[in-house]
Amino acid sequence: MRNAYHVEHVRAAEAALMAQLPEGTLMQRAAAGLAATCARLLGGVYGRRVVLLVGSGDNGGDALYAGARLARRGARVDAILLNPERAHAGGLAALRAAGGRVTGDPAVIDAADLVVDGIIGIGGQGGLRPGAAELAARAAGAQAPVVAVDVPSGVDASTGVVEGPAVRADVTVTFGTYKPGLLVDPGASHAGVVELVDIGLGPYLPAEPTAAALQAGDVARLLPELSAETDKYRRGVVGVVAGSDQFPGAAVLTVGGALYGAAGYVRLAAPRRVIDLVLQRWPETVCSEARPGEAGRVQAWVAGPGMGTDEVARDRLAEVLASDVPVLVDADGLTLLGKYFGGRADRSAPTVLTPHAGECARLLGAERADVEARRLEHTRQLVEQTGATVLLKGSTTLVADPAGAVRVNPTGTPWLGTAGTGDVLSGLIGSLLAAGLPALDAASVGAYLHGLAGRLAADDAPIAAHDVIDHLPAAWRSVGNDHGPVRDARPCL
Secondary structure: OEEEOOHHHHHHHHHHHHOOOOOOHHHHHHHHHHHHHHHHHHOOOOOOEEEEEEOOOHHHHHHHHHHHHHHHOOOEEEEEEOOHHHOOHHHHHHHHHOOOEEOOOHHHHHHOOEEEEEOOOOOOOOOOOHHHHHHHHHHHHOOOOEEEEOOOOOEOOOOOOEOOOOOOOOEEEEEOOEOHHHHOOOHHHHHOEEEEEOOOOHHHOOOOOOEEEOOHHHHHHHOOOOOOOOOHHHHOEEEEEOOOOOOOHHHHHHHHHHHOOOOOEEEEEOOHHHHHHHHHHOOOOEEEOOOHHHOOOOOEEEEOOOOOOOHHHHHHHHHHHOOOOOEEEOOHHHHHHHHHOOOOOOOOOOEEEOOOHHHHHHHHOOOHHHHHHOHHHHHHHHHHHHOOEEEEOOOOOEEEOOOOOEEEOOOOOHHHOOOOHHHHHHHHHHHHHHOOOOHHHHHHHHHHHHHHHHHHHHOOOOOOHHHHHHOHHHHHHHOOOOOOOOOOOOOOO
16 A cells, blocks of 8 residues: 655654654655665766756755765766755755755756756645746756656645646655655646655554555455355345446446456346347346336445436436445436435445546536646545545546545556446446445445556557456456455345
């Protein structure tokens, strides 16, 4: 698990640790890790040209001390000080003593082999000021890789918000712990590859992170496990309300995602034309033209993809929401939720909503661009408004629940931006819900596997939604689960 913490928690942990150490120890640890990464990127330090963009405070001090280490190994190190009067005195003295120099000529960036962004630290908010923005733009236009110190300057470390000009780094070396802004777009897209340097903060950080990103081992531990007594009912039964005469294919894709998920049995409640199409592709599906409440027992429902937004669809969604099992609502179901149910999911059982930015904006009465710019903020707002676990799809897929937990999905590819892939995701998550996973785990595990299947399918080429379904078994295997899933499925009567 990659745990990320709000800046306030990081500052408190740093203060607690520094109280136990000699003065300057923490900065030297950070500088050593930064210098080591820079040396590795340079592929050899001697004779290389390194430019430091140095702001005031400790972030600039980290850059200066790292520059001093590189200079002692034979690099030519030039430091551009944005505020010379407030530059870190100890770091500046160390750089000069090692043979580094201070310059006011930004042209050194053009000839650099590496540029280090030490302009603003994790406490910075808002975009870069004009002088710093000009240097960042020049670095972006140069050939040298850019390494950000702790967080790219101009990125809000706690949220990932970018409110103006900001550094785009190839690598970000962050200290002590990950910060949410390095995992959540748009900040994440400015961070490049993120490398964590352990400086000893772990024991001083809160038990619960601000946000966390699952890794393959975490997913494997959360997945249901098979047992000798496994059968289709113990694996769980997921019900699907999807498809209409206008959008019958949505049901095919949703059912496909469910069949390749954790449940052992998929029921579909849909019109006859939709059923016929689904059975052509997935003959193992148990289908019914009856209303959801009469279609048979399930352990979870998926409702919404392609089901339409008329009064008939409203009544079908109302039956699903009135059930006492977990429910996932997507696509047309979200439109219905906002139109007929006040945008809320007042239920005793868990509810998962899976909007994209536009659907989230409509439910909140916000602008889509603002949702995309402040993804973490709006995901939390939708959780508060609806009382549901929310999965916000997009360049960074976020999952947040009413208890305050936030998961950031690290998998995926832009090729998943194609019609129908969200339907596959809904079916997959619904299947995990039916198998007994809590809402937060089902949504975050489903997003991880779905994104991984998308990567495997794409391989830098266009894909269609059915390709994602076809690659789900490989995604399961890649996280260490070779068999498929079952553990503690809810009893099916």
